[in-house]
Amino acid sequence: MRWYLELEWSSGRRHDVLRVDDQGKPFRTSGKEGRPLYSWSGSDEWEREGLDGRRTLDISKVPTEDDS
Numbered sequence: 001m002r003w004y005l006e007l008e009w010s011s012g013r014r015h016d017v018l019r020v021d022d023q024g025k026p027f028r029t030s031g032k033e034g035r036p037l038y039s040w041s042g043s044d045e046w047e048r049e050g051l052d053g054r055r056t057l058d059i060s061k062v063p064t065e066d067d068s
Contacts, residue, residue, distance in 0.1 A: 002026040 004021040021027065031037070037049045 001029050003029070 004019055004026045007018045007020065009016060009018060038046045039049055041047050
């Protein structure tokens, strides 16, 4: 998957769009078989999928590549 973030901001009369990327290129991410799958709940929570029912997770505890 390739992606970048466009952040729209405003302060008083000033406004702009800030693009966050990997030195001008989109970030590249991929999944890894056997690793948990998470999805954004649409509010302020990540949900881990593939469990009996769904469970809400604290965003700060979502595994990173350094955890593998």
